[in-house]
Amino acid sequence: MPTSPTVRPTTPPTVWLARGRHLGSAAEDVVLRTLRRLKDSQVVDDFLELPEAEGARERVVEARWRAPGEVIVRARLALARASGGGQEWTLAAEAEQPWDPAWPSPATMFWPDDPDTTWDRDPATGLRFRGSNPLPDDEKDIRRVLRAALRSPWNTHFVVHEAMTPDHRGREPLVRWLPPGLRHRVVEHRAAPQQLRVVNWVLEDFGVQVPRGGAVVLPGTPVPDDYEARDFAVRSVFLDGSEPTELIAVLTAFAALPRPLPKGGEEALTGLREEWHLLTLEEELARERRLVAMYAEALEAMTKSRDLYREAAERAHEALAAYRESAGTAPVRQPSDAHPPSPLRQLTRTLERLKGSARTLRPFPAGGASGKGDGEDHPPARAAGADSGSGSPTTTGAGDGPDRPAGITGAREG
Template identity: 65%
Template sequence: MPISSTVRPQTPATVWLARGRHAPGAAEDVLRRSLQQRKDSQDIDDFLELPEAEAGPSERVFEARWQVGDGVTVRARLSLTPGPDGEGQEWILVAEAEQPWNDDWPSPTGLFWPQEPDTAWDRDADADLSLREINPLPQDDKETKRLLRNAVRGGWHIHVVVHEAMTTDEQGRRPVARWLPPGLRHRVVEHRAVPQQSRGLNWALRDSGVQVPRGGAVVLPGTPAPEGYDAEDFSVRAVFLDGSEPADLVDAVKRFAALPRPLPDGAEDALTALREDWHLLNLQEELDRQRGLVAMYADALEAMTKSRDLYREAAERAHEALTAYQESGGTAPARQQPSGAPVGSPLQQLTRTFERFKGKSQRPVTPSRDER
């Protein structure tokens, strides 16, 4: 099993993550229409598109919020950026709830993007894979190995490989994601191997430490693998592709999704932006924000007042010291005395000088010759 040398923070239990690519076209227009429809149908409470000046010249950002369960608020942020090859636009979606995420809640991806089959948003960002349909594996074993190795990098999706024991009909070609809870349907990428690919498929998966039983399936560990992953626990010996629910495979995917998982590549910055750069505030949140600003300004003013008082006190003491120095005759401090010699203040030196004059004035005066 591959082990990552880089330790990444864990995905919080309250967070839901997804990533993909929209084919060339105006993805922001699709998002605007879809979000407005969701708002009109009250599937979401509200949404907001950030101005370009705040989102950045090459990024478009959409925020949305809605309620799930018993009044649990979900905040979600989707960012669009140009694809690295200039083709299409990549998107990252981060949602966070006030409570640990429940996969029975609606998929945030399904609330941002339209769900019609002919929409162009549902492609994997790193490989030409579908997020909603079955992905047939290449016929060449080396290409299969390269595809699966690259597909699981980053940790954004749950990858499932299913081997067909025999050629399936139309019922057997339907993706397993339709049996999953709503919160998992857009996080699973399903790969499908035809009967004659069994040996080549397991050769391609050898480095990952997992094998696919003939006519079965496996949930791939990904890179890095989540803590607690064991290949045997996520291997399904038989999957009946007759249109019935593959209960064992659905259970394996659910258990895998519940494992603690590191944040995917690039997710930490997206989560920070959601938490620290949120704009879509309701009335109560705006009031709390203003109160927080007032408290912050009050603390800053109090600190400035204390600093002013301390400065004034220090200035008064300096002035008193200067006055005392001037009253003592303004004599500059004596140079450093030899070792062992006492060093006195200007006032002490002045006192000793007066004593010397006093001593001289008390000496007897010898009369002059004329006075005799």
């Protein structure tokens, strides 16, 4: 059995969904007239046509009524232009309790329950909800209709095989025996006696077969998890005008299966729940109270966040001030080696200091540029020689002290 590749949320048991097509062009006027009439007769509590937004592709009408047992039902009908002509409608309704198929159909709250109106067309096949729809004569058209029915995501389709041509009583639609909550979501297909082979050949690819003289409920798309073709097939259906109790039971059981929301159903349900405008005075008061509580919680969270931020900032300033104070009073320490110097290194440093001292204490030679070796009181020898006008370096001057041997001077002179 083919299944849908995408996993969608399951339709809640309190929700009623349907989609159809209105063949005329004045669908909105028909809906408003029906709602106004039902409100005057107190069947509908109230309804509201939402203002048309700029650039909107659909018109929305809301309605509220009470199911048996004073169960409040809220419904939202969206009208949009269909590609093949007419207007397509999507109806989502939700009750305060799980939906009972015996409750009135939400479709009859918006549309007139008149057999001559043209609002009850299935968008997948173009066939009527409330009618008995014979399959086409051409095999190609039969394949097209059945494949469209098998891929229908919104409504339920079933095929009945006529073992023999029925009379006028047998041609009456079988959907009229369905509970009110199912009549406008089920499409009935009739296969003539000679069409059984073609029908089963088309359905074989989907694991479905129609018993001769019986009926089968098609799985649709997406296929419910608990669907088994043999559980939703009826071996014989008597087309004599009597109620087909076994077929009605099978259709009711199929409608009760948990089914994924069809494509577009999630948006319709979200619009019903989150964009609802038709409120009573009590509901408006409750909504305002919820808004006030929400704003109070948001304000409290903002205040708490502000206080926490302020406390963190104050602590940061205190820590910074303490750090600056400790940094100003602490003595400046010179960087030191991680390990004490070794004795060899101390000895090397001592020798370097002694070497520097020895260089400063070493005397200049006699022929040097200065006579500071014998004392600071004697004038330089080179200056004395310059005054006598002699260029000989052997001239006796202040550099010859009493302790200096005379032979040294004589040797330099010779």
